[in-house]
Amino acid sequence: MMPSVFHFVSIILFIDLVSSGRVLWKAKERARAIRQQTAKQHVLAHAVRGRIEQQLDHFSARNTETFSQRFFVNEAFWDRPDGPVFLYIEGEGPLSEYSVLAGHHVVMAEAHGALLVALEHRFYGSSIHPGGTETQNLQHLSSVQALSDLAVFHQYVHQKYDLSRRNTWISFGGSYAGALSAWLRGKFPHLIYGAVASSAPVRAELDFSAYNKVVGRSLMDERVGGSERCLNIVREAFRAVEAVLRGGNTTKVGVDFVCCDPPTSPEDQVELMQSLADMFMGSVQYNEEGVALTIAHLCSFMTNQDSAGGQGEEPYSRLVKLAELYRTLEREVCLDVSHKHTIHSLNSTSDGISGYRQWFYQTCTEFGFYQTCEDTSCPFSCMLTLQTQTQLCPLLFGISQDALPTNIAFTNQYYGGDEPHSQRVLYVNGDIDPWIQLSVVQNGSSVDGAIVIPGTAHCADMNPTRPGDRLALHQARKEIERHVAIWLKSAAWENMV
Structure with a gap:
C-alpha cells in the first residue's frame, strides 16, 4: 500500500506541459484524465461542441486544403446581446469541454456575463489533418498558423452569434497557450x-538550462517544504548513479531501478537519467497543483524524514525507492529506458492525439526549450546535454541542428521575446515554476501588467479557488479579476464614443 503522503490531494484543471521527457509527458496525460474525471463530479452545465473548417495553410492561395478544428461553447452566463466573449486557447494537447465549464476564467465569465468559447490547437487532439503527423505535413504546424486559426474562429463566432463591436473579447491561456x-x-x-497569459514562455530558448536551475532552487525553498539538505541529497543520488554507470555495472543499475532492459548503451543511460530527473521536475513544476508528490513530500522522502524513505539509507537507495513509487503510481511493471522506444514513440504517426510527436516538432522549428543539465547549478545528471536532445531533430524530421538557432531567433524576433510591446496583456507566473525564466515578470513601459505569485507553481492561477490555496494565490486571482474588470469597463467607455 502506498504511503498516504502520495495521495492525490488536488486536481489540475488546466495543464500544458511543455517538455520533451517521456515521463513528464505521461504525467501530463494522466493529470488530464484525472482532471476531467473529477470535473464531471462538480460541473452540472454542458458545453456545446462544434467544428470549423480551417485552411491548412493560411498564407498560400494555391493550397486549398482544409482541416476540421474542434471547439466548445458555453452560453450559460452570456448576457445577450452585448456581453463580452472570453476565449480559452488550448495548447499542445486535446481540448476538453471543461475548458468552458471550469476554471478561474469561467468564474470571471459568470461575474461579467461572458460568452465562453474555446478552440483546439491545430494538429492536436482531434483537430488533425488526415496524415497530418507525417513529417511532410507537419510544415503546417506552427504558432503563426495557430494564431490565424484563432482569428478565423473569431470571425466565425462573430457571425454565428451576431456579435458587434460592443462584444469585448478577452483571451486566456496557460503555458504554451499562455504565450499564444x-x-x-x-x-x-x-x-x-x-x-491573460499564465505561465507563458514567451521567449524561445535553445538551451533552457535555467529550467533545472530553478528546479534546484525550488527544491531548497523552505516556503514549499524544500531544504538545502534535500537539494544536496538529490545531487548526491544522481552522482551515485553516474558513478555506477561509469564503473560499467549497468546490470546493477538495471536491477535496482527495475528497468525493462539494462541501460547498456550510452543512449539508454541518458534515457534513464532523464526519466529520474523528470520525476523531480514534474513535482516542482506542478507543486501543490495536482501532482501526487509535492516538493514537501519529495524532500521529506529523500531526506529520510518520511517512514517510506527508510532511516539511514544512502541517497542512491532513496532514489531507487522513489523510482519504485513512480512505477506504483503509473502502474508500470518496469521503467522503460530504451532509447529505441523513445524514437519509436516520436516516429509514430498513429498516436497523434497524445501530441508527443507534434510538440517535439515545434521545439525543433520554433522554440527549443531543451531542459539541459550541463550547467553546474543543475541538480541532476550532466549526461542530459543539448546534443542528446537536439540530435533528434534531424533524426525524426530532417531538421538540421545547425538550423535550430536561426529558427528560435526568428520566433523571438517575430513575437518580441520577453520584451513585448503589446498593451493590455497580463502575465501571471508562480515563482517556483521553472518556466518563469522565459516569461515576463516585471512591469515596464511596454508591459501593462505582471504578477509573480510567491510559493506557487505552473498555471496555478487558472484553477478555481480551493480550500488550502495559499493567500498569495487568492490575492493574485483578485488582481487578475481587477485587470479584467478594468479592461471591460474601458472597452465599454470606448464603445460609447
Missing part, C-alpha cells in the same frame, strides 16, 4: 481587447 494568448493580442489587437 499574449501573441494573439499582439498580432490581432483589433480582435482581442485584452489577454
